[in-house]
Amino acid sequence: RDAAAHAAAVARNGQLTKPPGALGRLEELAVWFAGWQGTDRPRCERPQVLVFAGNHGVVAQGVSAFPAEVTVQMVANFRHGGAAINQLSKAFGATMSVHALELERPTADFTVAPAMEEAEVVAALRCGWEAVDAGADVLVTGEMGIGNTTPAAAIAAALFGGEPAGWVGRGTGVDDAGLARKADAVARGLALHAARLGDPLQVLRCLGGRELAAMAGAIARARVERVPVVLDGFICTASAAVLEKAAAGSLDHCVAGHVSAEGGHGRLLAALGKAPLLDLGLRLGEGSGAALALGVVKGALACHSGMATFAEAGVSGA
Amino acid sequence: RDAAAHAAAVARNGQLTKPPGALGRLEELAVWFAGWQGTDRPRCERPQVLVFAGNHGVVAQGVSAFPAEVTVQMVANFRHGGAAINQLSKAFGATMSVHALELERPTADFTVAPAMEEAEVVAALRCGWEAVDAGADVLVTGEMGIGNTTPAAAIAAALFGGEPAGWVGRGTGVDDAGLARKADAVARGLALHAARLGDPLQVLRCLGGRELAAMAGAIARARVERVPVVLDGFICTASAAVLEKAAAGSLDHCVAGHVSAEGGHGRLLAALGKAPLLDLGLRLGEGSGAALALGVVKGALACHSGMATFAEAGVSGA
Numbered sequence: 001r002d003a004a005a006h007a008a009a010v011a012r013n014g015q016l017t018k019p020p021g022a023l024g025r026l027e028e029l030a031v032w033f034a035g036w037q038g039t040d041r042p043r044c045e046r047p048q049v050l051v052f053a054g055n056h057g058v059v060a061q062g063v064s065a066f067p068a069e070v071t072v073q074m075v076a077n078f079r080h081g082g083a084a085i086n087q088l089s090k091a092f093g094a095t096m097s098v099h100a101l102e103l104e105r106p107t108a109d110f111t112v113a114p115a116m117e118e119a120e121v122v123a124a125l126r127c128g129w130e131a132v133d134a135g136a137d138v139l140v141t142g143e144m145g146i147g148n149t150t151p152a153a154a155i156a157a158a159l160f161g162g163e164p165a166g167w168v169g170r171g172t173g174v175d176d177a178g179l180a181r182k183a184d185a186v187a188r189g190l191a192l193h194a195a196r197l198g199d200p201l202q203v204l205r206c207l208g209g210r211e212l213a214a215m216a217g218a219i220a221r222a223r224v225e226r227v228p229v230v231l232d233g234f235i236c237t238a239s240a241a242v243l244e245k246a247a248a249g250s251l252d253h254c255v256a257g258h259v260s261a262e263g264g265h266g267r268l269l270a271a272l273g274k275a276p277l278l279d280l281g282l283r284l285g286e287g288s289g290a291a292l293a294l295g296v297v298k299g300a301l302a303c304h305s306g307m308a309t310f311a312e313a314g315v316s317g318a
Numbered sequence: 319r320d321a322a323a324h325a326a327a328v329a330r331n332g333q334l335t336k337p338p339g340a341l342g343r344l345e346e347l348a349v350w351f352a353g354w355q356g357t358d359r360p361r362c363e364r365p366q367v368l369v370f371a372g373n374h375g376v377v378a379q380g381v382s383a384f385p386a387e388v389t390v391q392m393v394a395n396f397r398h399g400g401a402a403i404n405q406l407s408k409a410f411g412a413t414m415s416v417h418a419l420e421l422e423r424p425t426a427d428f429t430v431a432p433a434m435e436e437a438e439v440v441a442a443l444r445c446g447w448e449a450v451d452a453g454a455d456v457l458v459t460g461e462m463g464i465g466n467t468t469p470a471a472a473i474a475a476a477l478f479g480g481e482p483a484g485w486v487g488r489g490t491g492v493d494d495a496g497l498a499r500k501a502d503a504v505a506r507g508l509a510l511h512a513a514r515l516g517d518p519l520q521v522l523r524c525l526g527g528r529e530l531a532a533m534a535g536a537i538a539r540a541r542v543e544r545v546p547v548v549l550d551g552f553i554c555t556a557s558a559a560v561l562e563k564a565a566a567g568s569l570d571h572c573v574a575g576h577v578s579a580e581g582g583h584g585r586l587l588a589a590l591g592k593a594p595l596l597d598l599g600l601r602l603g604e605g606s607g608a609a610l611a612l613g614v615v616k617g618a619l620a621c622h623s624g625m626a627t628f629a630e631a632g633v634s635g636a
Contacts, residue, residue, distance in 0.1 A: 017392065017395050017401055017402075018402055018602050019383065019491050019601075020491060021491075022600065023402060023600055023606070024598050024599025024600040024601065025598040025599050026600065066634065066635075067634055069634055070633060073631065073633040073634060074335065076631070077335050077626055077633055080626070082625055082631045083336075083625065083626070084335075084336055084341060084625055087617075087620040088617050088620060088621065090620065090624075091616050091617055092617075172337035172340065277598070278614075279597070280342050280344060280595070281342025281343050282342040282343075282344065283337075283339075283342065284336050284337070284340035288341070288621075291617075292613075295610075295612075295617060296596075296610065296613060298409050299409055299609075299613060302405040302406060302409040303606075306404070306408075307401065307402055308395055308400025308401070312400065313391065313392075313395040313400045313401075314394070315391040316387055316388050
């Protein structure tokens, strides 16, 4: 983070033609972007949206309202421009790409074996790492993977503790029995892999999925490139949490785009100390909540970087 | 409101490639827009932002942190493109115009006389009415007027009752003494005009201001033209509330863009039964919170009107 750019942005913010603090959280967001982008006039002109897709062995446990074939169908929908994330990316001028990670070869069911081998999780991390455009001025990572709220809940429970029932939610819309099956699957996964769960990367390997690992890889790369990240919902945030637990401060370049309707998301954000920009009851994934928050980012940066100062405008101060 | 278009939009929403309800409030917003715009594929391509400016005799009571000359200076800033609302309008593709209402002739100090004569309030209402572009697909009304949180608080207190102290806030940043002066001014205004305050339009005349009346005129016109309105902060909402009290249902075409940091705004929205789209601590006025919410509107309508259906995309349902 560029302390000089941050300080220059704070100074500029104090001179803009508005009462001090009157743009609320937009002011805080703009100076934070300034620090990461290394300029006192940050911009949101080249947002990048990455969508990673994976399939999950744990769907065998009856944890999703939709069949696993929907993952590959939705990838086709992303490629043809028909999904929500396509519309949101276009609305906010973001480039969007979809990365399908071996959909024909789901991860292992984590209630019976580690979800991934070492080589598999490394390959998925690398896919995310390499997908980041170092010239982007903000990054959104999203996902698609039928069943993936269950791995996300398992990761959250492994990293932060607490009962599985406190981390699972209805995902795409499971009923009470489905919810109970999710909590049960998470409990069995935690028990089976207990000896390895002290290491956050083993948590990702044993309980996660390829698209979750890819998001973690992309978020880590963005940190190296100083590209600020807008976090999406529960699954994205669970992936990001692996990085934070592996090295505290790893998510300093991330802002929470929204809090989703999925049960554990608010709790997960609170554990990470992230206050969401939006709270509109979304629970779609794909990066949709974060992409919607690009509107707030665009507004914040447009004000900060485009407004006149009191001196420029000849306006009297308080 | 077009019931057929609303029903068609509800049907379309149910077929889009997402789990039912997964876009949360965006879905509700899109079908609501559909009803007002009279199409099952509503759009946000021609947003209009109107900023009305007025000056207030009640500033003589020491109710603002800024001098009254700032109103005319900020109008110049709007015209030169330097204010927050200019940047936000540009960011979301809105046309923006500024309407200065007799700035050289402030309203009367409502602690000593009615703020406006009948002819003055009618002229201001007409200014707002005539400023609306009937071809706009969404309207934002904003304001600038040093001292105008005090008339807004007085209107809210007159329409909804309660102690003045519960409606006044820090506006552009008054200290505790300023806050006490605001509450006192409101109390004296309510007492002086008590006999007339049973009529909402008299409330607007006796306690309001030209830019508040102009916003009310614009919002009323938008209703006639079936242009949905995104309400801004405390002052805009107080103006709108006059219409609602004059005829229940008058604000059915309005959605609350945000809840501001100004004390009484959340309370006023609750009294009107409006849930805000954003809650980011803004308290600038100018229409800034509503203009920022255009990002959410754009995202909602882009998803609704642009997404593929399950049938179009060949995606399996739940």
